[in-house]
Amino acid sequence: MAQGARAWVAVVGVGAVGTAVGVALADGGRTVVACGGSSVLDGLSVQVDGEGRGDGEATAGGDGTRGGDGDGGPHRHRVRWLRDPGQQPPPGGPALVVLAVKAHQTAAAAPWLRALAGPDAPVLVVQNGVEHRQRLAPLVPPGTPVVPALMYLNAERTGPGRATARRTGGRGLVVPDDAAGRAVAALFAGSFLNAETAADFRTAAWRKLLTNVAGNPITALTGRRVEVFREPAVGDLLLALLEEAAAVGRAEGAALPADAPAEALTWLRALPPGAPSSMLQDRLAGRELEHEALLGPVVRGGDAHGVPVPVARAVQALVAALRP
Numbered sequence: 001m002a003q004g005a006r007a008w009v010a011v012v013g014v015g016a017v018g019t020a021v022g023v024a025l026a027d028g029g030r031t032v033v034a035c036g037g038s039s040v041l042d043g044l045s046v047q048v049d050g051e052g053r054g055d056g057e058a059t060a061g062g063d064g065t066r067g068g069d070g071d072g073g074p075h076r077h078r079v080r081w082l083r084d085p086g087q088q089p090p091p092g093g094p095a096l097v098v099l100a101v102k103a104h105q106t107a108a109a110a111p112w113l114r115a116l117a118g119p120d121a122p123v124l125v126v127q128n129g130v131e132h133r134q135r136l137a138p139l140v141p142p143g144t145p146v147v148p149a150l151m152y153l154n155a156e157r158t159g160p161g162r163a164t165a166r167r168t169g170g171r172g173l174v175v176p177d178d179a180a181g182r183a184v185a186a187l188f189a190g191s192f193l194n195a196e197t198a199a200d201f202r203t204a205a206w207r208k209l210l211t212n213v214a215g216n217p218i219t220a221l222t223g224r225r226v227e228v229f230r231e232p233a234v235g236d237l238l239l240a241l242l243e244e245a246a247a248v249g250r251a252e253g254a255a256l257p258a259d260a261p262a263e264a265l266t267w268l269r270a271l272p273p274g275a276p277s278s279m280l281q282d283r284l285a286g287r288e289l290e291h292e293a294l295l296g297p298v299v300r301g302g303d304a305h306g307v308p309v310p311v312a313r314a315v316q317a318l319v320a321a322l323r324p
């Protein structure tokens with residue numbers, strides 16, 4: 001990754017996750033340029049759950065690091081906002097382009113990638129699913145490194161450029177253990193979002209997908225936050241989904257042990273009280289749901305490998321049929 005003249009990072013998709021990632025990079029000293037979306041932004045603010053009052057009510061546009069409330073207040077930073085990809089960006093080009101739109105919004109965000117990404121400006125794709133690289137390959141300039149990233153924080157939008165981030169265990173961001181992944185991970189050193197590398201990223205991505213295949217649709221369908229996972233009958237449904245997803249993941253080459261489904265269910269049931277999945281947030285806001293990127297790899301993969309996936313197919317049909 002080029003440094004020096006490339007002194008800023010771009011964030012395309014400044015929603016829940018984009019806000020959290022942008023603030024973490026700004027905490028680490030990077031100048032953040034927020035790109036697109038429907039709200040004019042002059043600052044980003046994240047309240048990290050467990051760090052203090054947690055009311056998420058900070059105003060955007062603070063002067064950096066913590067927002068004047070002492071330790072425990074929100075992390076907030078000024079940012080420059082670009083309305084569209086035709087606008088002149090800061091000089092030098094970005095050192096990194098973070099892409100944090102929903103998977104089904106990726107193609108529409110391609111003009112930003114064409115304008116900003118390139119061999120010296122890798123794209124960090126912070127999305128759920130296992131198909132980051134396939135999705136991005138046709139959309140980035142030739143030679144652009146694409147770094148898939150698994151996000152373990154639960155991020156909830158609380159306003160334009162504002163979010164709450166809840167920790168879900170020890171992990172923050174997981175990227176592949178290669179040169180590009182290691183360079184990106186280093187940018188988060190010392191921030192509230194720890195980035196780690198995974199030698200077997202395929203397995204890491206399927207392990208994360210298990211939680212999303214089960215957790216996201218069930219919260220969206222029931223309209224309930226993570227407390228719903230503790231209902232015994234819901235637990236049975238989650239486990240059935242997890243077993244199917246794990247079987248497909250193994251057929252795709254992921255080294256998922258026999259207890260991976262039970263482990264994922266335990267993780268889901270330990271999520272912080274009140275956490276909404278990203279899909280529940282979309283459901284409550286009347287937005288399109290990200291079902292193809294989450295359930296699609298299981299249903300399509302099941303069909304391709306001859307692995308029966310009746311529960312995932314039924315759940316995908318229900319989620320796809322939801323209307324605002």
Ligand SMILES: NC(=O)C1=CN([C@@H]2O[C@H](COP(=O)(O)OP(=O)(O)OC[C@H]3O[C@@H](n4cnc5c(N)ncnc54)[C@H](OP(=O)(O)O)[C@@H]3O)[C@@H](O)[C@H]2O)C=CC1
Nearest residue numbers: 013014015016017036037038108109127128151154155278
């Ligand atoms: N939220 C969470 O806790 C987690 C989410 N994830 C994953 O991270 C990814 C992002 O999710 P999340 O942050 O929740 O999503 P959000 O819906 O909160 O954010 C998406 C953002 O992208 C913006 N956007 C949409 N289209 C474009 C475009 N063409 N150009 C520029 N910006 C655009 C939206 O703008 P506007 O607001 O104007 O529509 C919005 O701000 C998803 O893949 C999700 O599955 C992973 C782990 C946790």
Ligand SMILES: CC(C)(CO)C(=O)C(=O)O
Nearest residue numbers: 152153154155276277278
């Ligand atoms: C981490 C988790 C499971 C919860 O935020 C998530 O990935 C999501 O909501 O999409």
